[in-house]
Amino acid sequence: MRSHRRRRGTRIRPYTFTGGRTRSRHPLMVQTLVSTADPANEPPANLMPESQRIYVLCAEARSVAEVAAELKIPLGVTQVLLSDLADQGLVYIHPTITGHSPSENQVLERALRGLERLFQ
Amino acid sequence: MSTKIVIAGGFGAGKTTLVGSVSEIPPVTTEAVMTEASVKHDDTSSTPEKVTTTVAMDFGRLTLDRELIMYMFGTPGQARFWFMWDDLVRGAVGAVVVVDTRRLADCFDAVDYFERNQNIPYVIALNKFDGEIGYTIEEIREAVEVGPEVPILEFDARDRASSGNVLKTLLSYTLSRPAQPEPVG
Ligand SMILES: Nc1nc2c(ncn2[C@@H]2O[C@H](COP(=O)(O)OP(=O)(O)OP(=O)(O)O)[C@@H](O)[C@H]2O)c(=O)[nH]1
Ligand SMILES: [Mg+2]
Numbered sequence: 001m002r003s004h005r006r007r008r009g010t011r012i013r014p015y016t017f018t019g020g021r022t023r024s025r026h027p028l029m030v031q032t033l034v035s036t037a038d039p040a041n042e043p044p045a046n047l048m049p050e051s052q053r054i055y056v057l058c059a060e061a062r063s064v065a066e067v068a069a070e071l072k073i074p075l076g077v078t079q080v081l082l083s084d085l086a087d088q089g090l091v092y093i094h095p096t097i098t099g100h101s102p103s104e105n106q107v108l109e110r111a112l113r114g115l116e117r118l119f120q
Numbered sequence: 121m122s123t124k125i126v127i128a129g130g131f132g133a134g135k136t137t138l139v140g141s142v143s144e145i146p147p148v149t150t151e152a153v154m155t156e157a158s159v160k161h162d163d164t165s166s167t168p169e170k171v172t173t174t175v176a177m178d179f180g181r182l183t184l185d186r187e188l189i190m191y192m193f194g195t196p197g198q199a200r201f202w203f204m205w206d207d208l209v210r211g212a213v214g215a216v217v218v219v220d221t222r223r224l225a226d227c228f229d230a231v232d233y234f235e236r237n238q239n240i241p242y243v244i245a246l247n248k249f250d251g252e253i254g255y256t257i258e259e260i261r262e263a264v265e266v267g268p269e270v271p272i273l274e275f276d277a278r279d280r281a282s283s284g285n286v287l288k289t290l291l292s293y294t295l296s297r298p299a300q301p302e303p304v305g
Contacts, residue, residue, distance in 0.1 A: 029124070029210055030207070031124035094122065101299055102299045111213075114184025118184075
């Protein structure tokens with residue numbers, strides 16, 4: 001076997017999904033679940049049409065990536081719109097488990113048990 | 121609540137096939153419009169030129185229990201989209217690097233990436249593509265230059281149980297490591 005992985009220097013990653021817009025206070029990653037805070041209410045009339053569609057869709061929780069895919073809105077735009085909706089208290093952002101804190105180990109163990117149930 | 125793992129690897133290594141084998145929904149392919157700031161070499165001004173690229177990424181979903189959903193996100197196979205990995209990878213509890221051993225060098229970009237981002241545990245999954253891997257696990261480990269702690273296993277991306285076993289191996293490995301704090305910045 002002759003090919004070996006070349007060692008490379010660290011590269012600069014000079015871009016973001018949202019084209020430079022500052023990161024929201026809310027951790028809104030592609031996998032983060034979002035849901036409309038009060039789905040029984042109609043979307044406020046002053047919302048942009050795209051935001052109204054998000055409001056209606058998220059009556060049931062789904063991930064940021066699913067919102068983008070279902071409404072055919074680019075991911076970065078979806079993130080910005082959702083973050084604005086969350087700032088107005090219209091959308092609830094569910095916790096995202098990243099495994100970066102030891103307190104999340106219980107959830108990771110649940111994840112493993114879930115996988116073991118599904119794939120015996 | 122939800123969590124995420126990332127499926128990386130070379131072009132055509134079997135990432136989407138793996139996601140499709142385990143996912144409870146057909147893999148969703150979605151377009152992400154990426155803006156990349158690039159500076160022309162012959163340009164002395166400091167204004168970066170924005171380049172917009174559309175890349176396809178796909179994802180699948182697994183409901184692990186009543187309150188926990190795990191998403192699997194496939195990174196674009198084309199190496200030139202390495203710049204978008206940070207956003208896809210951010211917050212992942214782990215990653216799988218899918219390898220077609222007939223084109224081993226294709227996985228080097230992904231392995232490089234996860235070797236540099238030590239806070240994301242990853243496993244290397246060798247897709248059998250009907251045949252034999254052709255090398256021992258230790259030969260592969262030496263060729264891709266990863267430490268003995270990184271799990272390397274064979275699997276069949278078209279097979280649900282075999283692909284599920286890759287996910288179980290990854291989660292067990294993640295749990296075996298002390299939690300890594302999120303990098304600053
Ligand atoms: N025979 C065989 N074919 C496979 C296997 N895994 C994947 N393939 C085929 O190989 C091709 C590439 O697989 P994909 O799952 O699309 O690979 P990918 O890594 O998602 O590719 P990109 O997203 O384009 O980088 C497809 O035509 C698959 O059907 C396998 O285990 N055996
Ligand atoms: Mg694919």
